[in-house]
Amino acid sequence: MNINPIYEREHRVSTRSLKLSMAILIFNFIVAAVTLIEMNEVVDYARKTSIIDYTSFLQIFKIVIFLPAILLIFVAPSFISGSISDERQRGTLEILLTTKMTARSIVFGKFLSLFASIMLILVSQLPIMAILFLYGGISVLDIIKLVINFVVFVILIISMGIFCSSIAVKTSVATALVYSTVLGLFVGTLVLYFLAANSFMMNENNSLGILFIRFSKFVLLFNPLVSMDFLLSKIMGEDSSDILVSLFWYDNWFYINMVLDLLLSILLLALSIVKIKPHCKTWRKYGNSNL
């Protein structure tokens, strides 16, 4: 089986670079430090009061899950933003398009290598997360759902990054675009919801406010951090989260969010392929393109 050459190249170069090693080191250091500090406090509290509160371990679990996700939001764009624009800037994209590589295989290779690098960072943290499994309370199904949620979250970040990189001429522009869109989706949608919720609480009869809060909830459906929050709330035995939705949505949010995010990722990757292909209008006219 032939390995995608782009994937092979990127993988070889990234494992050789200091950037990935440093990212793994810093990620693990931060997560380990936070986990150990939090655990120390819980154990210390138990020692002093002779009361062991298992929910506090789950609270730490929540932190340990969210922390890498939040760190990724800030770190991943710097990995992804140059994926296509760097190739364009150094003139290699044109060369690649004259080889047997298709636009699809270029994007796929880029996606795969970024996915492997980011997952490597996340997987390296499993031993730290595993400490918390010692205290129990988390089912295998919960873990599977969280893993799926994380994978979809990573897929979405990479797809957004590749798309921004494919439309930007320069990597600096691509980086700004990726940060804006990633922060917009993961933080902006939450801010929008809380603004809508606040304005709704101030005046419950305002029809515009109702519309606003509905819209903000719809937008939140694309935010995988919300579904992660719902999953963790359920693990902790809570009936709701900070984001108030009906029971149906609370129970099915995870599935809807995963499907929507995957569809959005596929759409963004498809648009990236179209963007780097030679002139689309004429391509359609000629039809028989393998670029």
Place this chain on the structure above:
Amino acid sequence: MLEIKNVSKSYGRHTALSNLNLNIPDGALFGLVGPNGAGKTTAMKIISGIIFPDNGDIIFNNINLCREKKATKEIVGYVPDVLGIYDDMTVFEYMLFFAATYGLTGYVARKKADILLEQVGMTDKKNFYLNELSRGMQQKLCVARALIHNPELIIMDEPASGLDPRARYELKELLQELNAAGKTVILSSHILSEVSEICTDIGIIEGGKMIISGAVEDILAKVEGANPIKIKVLNNESLALEILKKNKKVRILSVDNSYFMVYFDGKKLDEAKLLGELVKNNILVSEFIREPGSLESYFIKVTNHSNESVIFSNEY
């Protein structure tokens, strides 16, 4: 034979190519010359299949390069004006990577990379990182890279740009080697002297249109033919002037004592006959010289350009 038929390409309101027609014989070393913005790079990219024309077709040995993309990728080896190198790879890794993009892996790819690196004289640089190489070396590596799938047609956009004289000489030798191996090479340049030295055929492009194309000797002959003849006689100036005036192919430009500067619209044989007639009338002719012509002057003449956008010398 590469046939470019009525190829047009516009970017918004700007027309880069307008009904470009050109025939390049098999095994030619063809130089596409024109000032900046003439449409050279667009033409090169269209032939390479990176961009599609709005109209027209490009046929290479009965294969339409605009429609049969799979075949185009096998036929064409492309070296862009921006070298397109990965600084973070070694020379050998770079070659293997591009071999893999053509489906060549393992022993076949390594062998092929070794042969090509030897061909361009870079075997000893195999384990060097690309950012450790000089521009000339990088250019040679790019040529080797473009040959990894053994293409029949090699497209090179401004290959000599930024090279020092030694690197340019080596590139010239490499191109001539490729040409001798039967490859059709098309290169673009805005340096006329360089193209006329290296290439067997040239085409002058201006405003997206092909102004003239053909074998370098033919074009040089045309250039020569368009230049005036300087005649110096040692006696009988008035008779000489009379003979020159009588000849319908002669147009007198200037007369300065015994010097005559004339345009002569005829073949070499007619030139010889004119000289013979002067001598037969006992006129002592000490000089009968065609003023040296150059592609540069011809280029300016045909494109109506000042020389500001075209570099004629080898100095950058």
